[in-house]
Amino acid sequence: xxxxxxxxxxxxxxxxxxxxxxxxxxALHVTNTYLxxxxxxxxxxxxxxxxxxxELVLLERISIRNGKAGPGDVVVLRSPENPRKCVTKRIIGxxxxxxxxxxxxxxxxxxxxxxxxxxxxWVQGDNIYNSYDSRHFGPVPYGLxxxxxxxxxxPAGAFGSIGRRPETVDPALKLFRSYSSRTSRDxxxxxxxRNVLLxxxxxxxxxxxxxxxINQLTSRGHxxxxxxxxxxxxxxxxxxxxxxxxSASATLKVPIQxxxxxxxxxxxxxxxxxxxxxxxxxxxxxxxxxxxxxxIITFDNYGVSGHCNHRDVHLGVQRFMLxxxxxxxxxxELVSTNIIRKYSGPxxxxxxxxxxxxxxxxxxxxxxxxxxxxxxxxxxxxxxxWVWFRKLFVxxxxxxxxxxxxxxxx
Numbered sequence: 007x008x009x010x011x012x013x014x015x016x017x018x019x020x021x022x023x024x025x026x027x028x029x030x031x032x033a034l035h036v037t038n039t040y041l042x043x044x045x046x047x048x049x050x051x052x053x054x055x056x057x058x059x060x061e062l063v064l065l066e067r068i069s070i071r072n073g074k075a076g077p078g079d080v081v082v083l084r085s086p087e088n089p090r091k092c093v094t095k096r097i098i099g100x101x102x103x104x105x106x107x108x109x110x111x112x113x114x115x116x117x118x119x120x121x122x123x124x125x126x127x128w129v130q131g132d133n134i135y136n137s138y139d140s141r142h143f144g145p146v147p148y149g150l151x152x153x154x155x156x157x158x159x160x161p162a163g164a165f166g167s168i169g170r171r172p173e174t175v176d177p178a179l180k181l182f183r184s185y186s187s188r189t190s191r192d193x194x195x196x197x198x199x200r201n202v203l204l205x206x207x208x209x210x211x212x213x214x215x216x217x218x219x220i221n222q223l224t225s226r227g228h229x230x231x232x233x234x235x236x237x238x239x240x241x242x243x244x245x246x247x248x249x250x251x252x253s254a255s256a257t258l259k260v261p262i263q264x265x266x267x268x269x270x271x272x273x274x275x276x277x278x279x280x281x282x283x284x285x286x287x288x289x290x291x292x293x294x295x296x297x298x299x300x301x302i303i304t305f306d307n308y309g310v311s312g313h314c315n316h317r318d319v320h321l322g323v324q325r326f327m328l329x330x331x332x333x334x335x336x337x338x339e340l341v342s343t344n345i346i347r348k349y350s351g352p353x354x355x356x357x358x359x360x361x362x363x364x365x366x367x368x369x370x371x372x373x374x375x376x377x378x379x380x381x382x383x384x385x386x387x388x389x390x391x392w393v394w395f396r397k398l399f400v401x402x403x404x405x406x407x408x409x410x411x412x413x414x415x416x
Contacts, residue, residue, distance in 0.1 A: 039067070040067055040068075040071070041066070041067060041068065042064055042065065042066050042067065043064070043065050043067070043153065044062060044063070044064055044065070044159070045062075045063055045064075045065050045082055045092070045094075045153070045155070046060045046061070046062060046063075047060070047061045047062075047063055047094045047155070048060050048061070050133055050136045050137075051093075051094070051095070051131030051132070051133055051136060051137035051138065051139070052080075052094055052095070052096075052131050052132050052133065052137075053132065053133040053136075054132065054133075055080065055096075055132045055168075056094070057161075060160075061158060061160060061161065062158075062159040062160035063155045063157060063158050063159060063168065064155070064156060064157040064158075064159060065082055065152065065153025065154060065155055065156070066153060066154055066156050067152070067153045067154075069154045070151045070152070070153055070154060073148070075097060075127075075151060075154050076097060076100055077097050077098060077099055077100060077103070078096070078097065079096070079097050079154050079155075080094065080095070080096050080097075080154070080155040080168050081094070081095060081096070081097055081129070081151050081152070081153065081154050081155065082094050082151075082152045082153050082155060083095065083129065083146060083150045083151045083152055084150045084152060085143075086143050086144075086146055086147070086150060087143055092152060093138075094155065095129035095130060095131055095137075095139050095140075096129065096130060096131070096132060097127050097128070097129055098127075098128045098129060098130050098140070099122045099127065099128040100122060100126075100127050100128075101122050101123060101124045101125060101126055101127070101148075102121065102122060102124070103121070103122050103128070104119060104120070104121050105119065105120055105121075105122060105128045106118070106119045107119075107128075107130070107140075107141055108134065108141075109141065111134050111135055112135055120145075122145050123145055125147060125148050125149075126145035126146060126147055126148060127145065127146055127148055127151070128140045128145050128146070129146055155168050156168055159356070199226075199227050199228050199229060200228050200229070200300045200301055201228075201229045201231065201297055201298050201299050201300050201301075202223055202228055202229065202230050202231065202299070202300065202301045202302075202303060203231045203232075203233055203293065203294065203297070203299040203301070203302050203303070204216055204219070204220070204230060204231065204232045204233070204303050204304070205233045205235070205290065205302060205303070205304040205319055205322075205323055206232065206233070206234050206235070206304070206305075206319065207234070207235050207236060207275075207305070207309075207313065207315035207316050207318070207319045208234065208236055208238040208247075208275055208315065209234055209237065209238045209247040209248060209250055209251035209254075209267070209388065210238070210247070210250070210251070210254070210385065210388045210391050211234070211316070212232055212234075212251070212254065212255065212258065212260075212384075213254050213258070213381060213384040213385040213387075213388065213400075214385060214396070214399065214400065214403070214405065215305075215310050215340060215405045215409075216303070216340065216405075216409065217258060217375060217380070217381035217384060217385075217405075217406065218373050218374060218375035218381070218405070218406070218407065218408055218409040219303060219340075219373050219409045219411065220258045220259075220260065221258065221259075221375055221376055221377050221380060221381070222373045222374070222375075222376065224258065224259040224260065225259075225376060225377075229264065230260050230264065231260075231264045231265070231266070231293075231297055231299065232251075232255060232260060232264065232265045232266065233266050233268070233289075233290070233293055234251060234265070234266070234267045234268065235268050235270075235273045235281070235286065235315070235319055235322075236267075236268060236269070236270075236273045236274060236275045236315065237267055237268075237269045237275070238275045239269075239274065239275055240274075240275040240276045241390075243390055244269065244275075246390050247388070247390060247391070248267050248269075250387055250388045250389060250390060250391075251265065251267060251388075252265060253387040254384040254385070254387040254388060255384075257380065257383050257384040257387055258380065258381075258384045264297075266293065268289070270285075272285055273286070275315065276315075277313070277314060278314065279314065279315065280314070280318070281315060281318035281319075281322070283318060283321045283322040283325050284325065286318070286319070286321075286322030286323075286325075286326075287322050287323075287325040287326040287329060290302075290322065290323065290326045291326060291330065294332070294335065299335070300334075300335070300336070301335075301336050301337075301338065302323055302326075302327075302335065302336070302337040302338070303337075303338050303339075303340070303411065304319055304320055304323045304337070304338075304339055304340070305317070305319055305320045305339060305340055305342075306320055306339035306340060306341055306342050306412065307320050307321070307324075307339075308342040309342065310340065310342050310348075310405065320339060323337055323339075323414070324337075324414060324416070327414060327416040328416050336413065337413070337414040337416075338371075338411040338412065338413055338414060339411065339412050339413075339414050340405075340409055340410070340411060341361075341370070341410040341411070341412050343357075343404065343410075347404055348403060348404055348405070349402050349403060349404070350402075350404055351401070351402045351403070351404060351406070351407060352404075352407040352408075353404075354404035354407065354408060355374060355404075355407055355408045358372045358404070358408045358409075358410045359372050359408075361410060362410055365412075369412060369413045369415075370410055370411065370412045370413070371410070371411050372408060372409070372410050372411075373408065373409045373410075373411065374407070374408050375406060375407050375408060375409075378406055378407060381400065381406050382400055382401075382406070385400045
């Protein structure tokens with residue numbers, strides 16, 4: 007290949023990549039200008055719909071361009087007094103509507119009524135006591151509307167569509183709704199504290215996979231018990247790993263007296279080791295009776311990583327639920343995700359919240375990790391397992407940041 011041909015090839019490659027980048031930015035511009043774009047909402051005027059601090063939302067622009075935005079919609083608009091500034095308000099009335107509003111709600115109940123002129127809308131903040139809106143600058147030209155807020159992205163706990171209020175029920179307590187409907191409430195009307203049993207296969211499962219659940223439950227005062235079905239003796243260091251589990255449990259605020267670690271010949275750590283699910287069910291029955299357990303949490307039938315010991319723990323819990331006569335016990339399984347979601351870190355929070363919100367009859371609940379640093383610290387207590395790839399796992403695994411629990415139906 008001649009020098010000229012080499013340069014021609016390089017120039018062609020450079021132009022192709024340049025055109026690709028240009029196409030990407032063109033598509034981004036069209037999307038941002040005409041379809042959908044992110045925005046930050048802050049300040050007191052939209053309390054309680056939005057918090058004081060920054061909330062990330064999505065705007066859709068199609069409704070505005072088609073004249074479909076109307077009363078009740080939350081919109082972002084350019085301030086009629088400062089075009090460089092955008093504000094978030096709720097549309098109260100459109101052209102032709104008669105609006106009656108309180109002039110100064112802080113000081114009096116005096117009201118005034120007006121008709122919204124053609125081509126205008128009347129906007130107000132949800133917090134009428136601390137909002138600078140149409141009561142001060144009058145009806146707003148429709149052309150100043152930039153977009154309709156339709157989805158909240160952050161904070162993750164309030165992820166979802168705008169048009170409903172953010173979820174106010176504690177996510178850890180939602181897990182107990184169906185159970186609590188069959189039990190009494192305390193005098194204050196709040197849910198009673200529960201005895202929750204986490205059933206795992208190996209020391210470090212609690213930190214690698216279940217720490218969001220543990221952190222949520224312990225922070226709400228629930229009594230978390232851990233039943234570990236093996237000492238993790240595949241490499242001959244079972245006694246070391248046993249002590250590491252006690253240390254990690256203490257870091258996760260689980261008292262060591264509530265941690266039970268089995269060392270039974272039928273429950274030995276390792277691939278290809280088939281565990282006795284009937285015996286596991288019997289051990290579970292005794293543990294539940296001795297500690298007055300209300301709720302069981304364990305792996306699902308894939309066991310996150312596909313490890314056969316994880317899957318056998320699930321089968322043992324499932325067998326117990328089929329055989330038990332205790333109808334007031336509920337069991338929940340940790341949902342396994344595909345490899346992309348598994349290693350997407352905190353990004354998976356939104357996928358998990360979406361899947362839980364769209365589950366039928368409250369069969370799935372999403373628990374966010376309120377203290378990921380504690381999870382990292384707990385896993386670091388497993389010094390024998392604290393090698394480079396597990397450090398990466400804890401940093402990038404979605405199971406460090408969120409757990410989706412699904413009810414085990416029998």
